[in-house]
Amino acid sequence: MKRIHILIISFFIAFNLQAQPFSLDTTFNINYNFNYSYGGGTIYGLNYEPDGKLMIYGYFYDGNTIADILRLFEDGSIDNTWQYPWGDGVDFLERLNNGYITRSVCCFAKFPYNGHFSDTTWINNTLRGNICGWFYKPYIFSDGSMLVGTDSICNIESDKKRWLMRFLPDGKVDTNFRHSTNGTTFGIVKYSPDKLLLYGGGVRGFTKYDNIPVIRLCRIDTLGNLDTTFHSIFTSGTPIPVYVQNDGKIIVCGQIGNPAVLRFIRLNADGSLDSTFNNFNSAIGDAVVAVCPTTDGGYLIGGAFKQYQGYVRNNIAKTDINGFIDTTYFNGLGIDSVFSHNGGTPYINSIVKGNNDNYYVMGYFTHYNGVHVNPIIRIHGLSVGINEANKENVKVYPNPATNSITFTGIYKDFKLTIFNAIGQIVLQKKLITSNTTLNIESFQRGMYYFQLINDKAKVISGKFVKN
Numbered sequence: 001m002k003r004i005h006i007l008i009i010s011f012f013i014a015f016n017l018q019a020q021p022f023s024l025d026t027t028f029n030i031n032y033n034f035n036y037s038y039g040g041g042t043i044y045g046l047n048y049e050p051d052g053k054l055m056i057y058g059y060f061y062d063g064n065t066i067a068d069i070l071r072l073f074e075d076g077s078i079d080n081t082w083q084y085p086w087g088d089g090v091d092f093l094e095r096l097n098n099g100y101i102t103r104s105v106c107c108f109a110k111f112p113y114n115g116h117f118s119d120t121t122w123i124n125n126t127l128r129g130n131i132c133g134w135f136y137k138p139y140i141f142s143d144g145s146m147l148v149g150t151d152s153i154c155n156i157e158s159d160k161k162r163w164l165m166r167f168l169p170d171g172k173v174d175t176n177f178r179h180s181t182n183g184t185t186f187g188i189v190k191y192s193p194d195k196l197l198l199y200g201g202g203v204r205g206f207t208k209y210d211n212i213p214v215i216r217l218c219r220i221d222t223l224g225n226l227d228t229t230f231h232s233i234f235t236s237g238t239p240i241p242v243y244v245q246n247d248g249k250i251i252v253c254g255q256i257g258n259p260a261v262l263r264f265i266r267l268n269a270d271g272s273l274d275s276t277f278n279n280f281n282s283a284i285g286d287a288v289v290a291v292c293p294t295t296d297g298g299y300l301i302g303g304a305f306k307q308y309q310g311y312v313r314n315n316i317a318k319t320d321i322n323g324f325i326d327t328t329y330f331n332g333l334g335i336d337s338v339f340s341h342n343g344g345t346p347y348i349n350s351i352v353k354g355n356n357d358n359y360y361v362m363g364y365f366t367h368y369n370g371v372h373v374n375p376i377i378r379i380h381g382l383s384v385g386i387n388e389a390n391k392e393n394v395k396v397y398p399n400p401a402t403n404s405i406t407f408t409g410i411y412k413d414f415k416l417t418i419f420n421a422i423g424q425i426v427l428q429k430k431l432i433t434s435n436t437t438l439n440i441e442s443f444q445r446g447m448y449y450f451q452l453i454n455d456k457a458k459v460i461s462g463k464f465v466k467n
Contacts, residue, residue: 021382022329028378030076033062043362043375044091045350059089083115094140106134125171137187144169149185179224181206189241196220201238230271242291255287264288278323283308292351295382296400296467297321302348315348328421328446332369357381382465400465406437414452421447
């Protein structure tokens with residue numbers, strides 16, 4: 001009995017020595033000196049390439065060569081076939097069939113796949129279409145045309161300002177598109193294959209679309225017609241729709257008013273506030289701006305906050321599907337960033353799920369859990385180390401699981417012990433068949449460790465996730 005107890009302790013210690021969920025993936029390294037001087041060292045986002053490469057963009061340089069966009073291999077090494085010829089910072093990048101569209105400061109640029117030079121004809125066409133304002137985050141259609149909001153566009157009718165325009169694939173204005181808001185449209189995001197969400201805010205946030213009352217958020221079809229089944233609840237601030245669930249519900253972030261200041265909420269498909277979500281979630285600090293779904297149905301959230309629901313969390317936290325904090329994770333220093341440059345405050349701009357249940361976290365920071373890092377890191381997901389048992393011909397499914405979990409391929413007469421994330425035993429059972437299904441409905445959501453051991457002290461171990 002003493003020997004078995006020692007084995008159980010050794011098992012749990014061994015798992016703690018392995019990579020844990022949301023720990024730093026040290027196999028991802030970028031050999032680049034992100035220079036933080038003069039506000040540099042900021043990464044805004046990441047796009048996946050069809051060949052598996054990563055495009056990261058922001059405002060950064062190594063002290064000698066301005067980059068703003070780097071193309072990386074999966075391990076973080078730099079693909080030097082890409083060269084970005086501009087240097088004004090990039091906060092938007094979209095892949096086209098033959099290249100990219102980027103947004104830098106106020107204007108767009110178009111580049112071929114290898115960068116090196118810009119399409120000056122396309123740039124000049126778009127600039128002619130915008131002679132009195134700034135461009136904001138556009139929506140790029142599959143044919144290369146784009147819908148974009150501006151502060152004011154006035155080339156079509158010299159005496160009338162316009163806040164929304166469509167540009168043709170060659171960069172010229174689509175004069176047949178006659179829809180518009182009455183104020184700033186900060187961005188346009190996809191809601192479904194045939195519908196888009198427009199959002200605005202600030203002092204000049206829109207209150208009408210085609211003279212129909214809407215406030216700061218509306219839904220249109222791809223031809224520009226207003227979807228009148230959607231009704232905005234916002235009265236102030238800048239609501240940013242960051243994620244659309246499969247059921248049509250919308251996760252919205254920012255500093256938004258309803259009339260209280262909200263930072264992380266969920267809307268129903270008609271725009272009403274989803275009462276099943278933790279909308280009044282008490283994020284202390286600046287806004288939540290980054291949301292990424294996790295494999296257990298929850299979310300990773302990021303921004304510039306120091307507390308979430310009364311728990312200390314430095315700029316990153318995990319919630320369940322309804323926005324309630326999962327206290328299992330991010331109990332360390334988080335994005336703690338001991339800055340020495342310009343007194344900058346660390347924050348996260350975006351979180352993007354990787355290909356192998358890992359996550360890329362980007363922003364303006366220098367440390368993660370006390371370790372010095374670049375302003376982009378890759379962290380492990382919930383299923384890290386989840387298949388250790390497979391080498392013993394043991395299969396555990398489904399994984400993640402919701403109501404039940406099945407162990408197959410095991411030997412008879414093994415004792416099963418299941419531990420929760422803090423090492424407490426939640427179930428023990430003698431397995432007498434090679435195919436056993438267990439009810440886990442009563443388990444709380446999170447990671448669980450299991451150990452199979454027989455009277456000859458043969459040990460098989462692994463993990464699974466409870467949704």
